[in-house]
Amino acid sequence: SDHYSRPASVTPTKRAQVRGILEHEIDSELSPGDAIPSERALVTRLGVSRVTVRQAIADLVEGGVLERVHGKGTYVTGPQVDSRLHLTSFSREMRDRGLLPATVVLSAREEPADDEVAYGLRIRPGRNVVRVERLRTADGTPMAYEVGNYPSALFPGLLDRELGSLYDVFASEYGVVVTSGEQTVRAEAADAHQARVLGIAKRAPMLVQERVTYAGDRVVELATSAYRADRYRIHMAITPRG
Ligand code: GLP
Structure with missing residues (x-):
């Protein structure tokens, strides 16, 4: 055989x-x-x-x-970013990784704050806020879809500025430097609009950051940033509980 x-x-x-x-x-x-x-x-x-x-x-x-x-x-395959969860701007975070940040302003307007936005920004409902909707890219790749609310009282004329890096504009044009923040991160499936803007499939996973940002004891920002889960990870240095 x-x-x-x-x-x-x-x-x-x-x-x-x-x-x-x-x-x-x-x-x-x-x-x-x-x-x-x-x-x-x-x-x-x-x-x-x-x-x-x-x-x-x-x-x-x-x-x-x-x-x-x-x-x-x-x-x-495009860039993959590991966020260190510091209080940094999108622009800075990408530059630190050798990527070129860019912004597409999808909409920007001034409007009276609804109850939720007013509560988050600690202003009275009905006070004006600037609402900015942006697509953030790194080396041309869509990374995040952001919607931020900013008190008009703190940033008069914000709508006339270049809305590329907001934290840079706050510092250079208004002397407002962000000093701390509170942030939550949750998983969410892209809706049709987010999917279109980010160039991903509808229902594709995203990591959504909800951030309240302070300059001293003033609230300067209430923002929601939806990051593509295939592009963005969160890196945590973990230490023993004290
Ligand atoms: C991050 C935060 C946003 C903040 C943005 C500022 O993306 N999640 O809340 O608005 O940074 O970045 P930039 O200064 O590039 O506009």
Whole structure:
């Protein structure tokens, strides 16, 4: 009878070869956020089957090198940020990680505070607040969707300013330096609007920060920031309980 068994193959499979070629091209020619060539283009250029190309891409998605963006295509994985939970601005936090922060102001207006906002900001309901809705990006990748409320009395003319880094504007234009804050973080599924703005699937997980920020004993901000859970993690240094 035939007890002969073949030695394990030492030649990489087609799938592994294609994966290696793609990995090399990603390292040498592409940047985070770039789309990879289409399956069809890869089939033609590499002279392998579509199944092999798909498998190699799937391996790289699995390994976190590539990511599929809902309804768009396959891209080189973008930035991943570990927050240290300090009282920093979004802009500073991204710059500290070597990423370029940018802001898209989605809406900004002055309106009377409702009960909830007034309570959070410790002002009377009906007093004016500036409400700013922003998309925050890092190296062009959508990171967070933020809605902040700021007392108009503290920041007259805020709507006429550049609303890129608010903490910078507070400091440089109003002499208001944030000194402390209270923050909660919770998990939430993206609604349709958040999903569209952040470029993620509806119901995709987000980490939502609710922050009240102080300058001395004045409340200067009541903000909700929804971070993409695939981009943003919270890092905690943990020490023994004293
Ligand atoms: C973080 C906080 C927000 C705050 C923002 C300020 O994202 N979660 O509450 O408004 O930082 O950042 P920047 O100064 O870049 O606007």
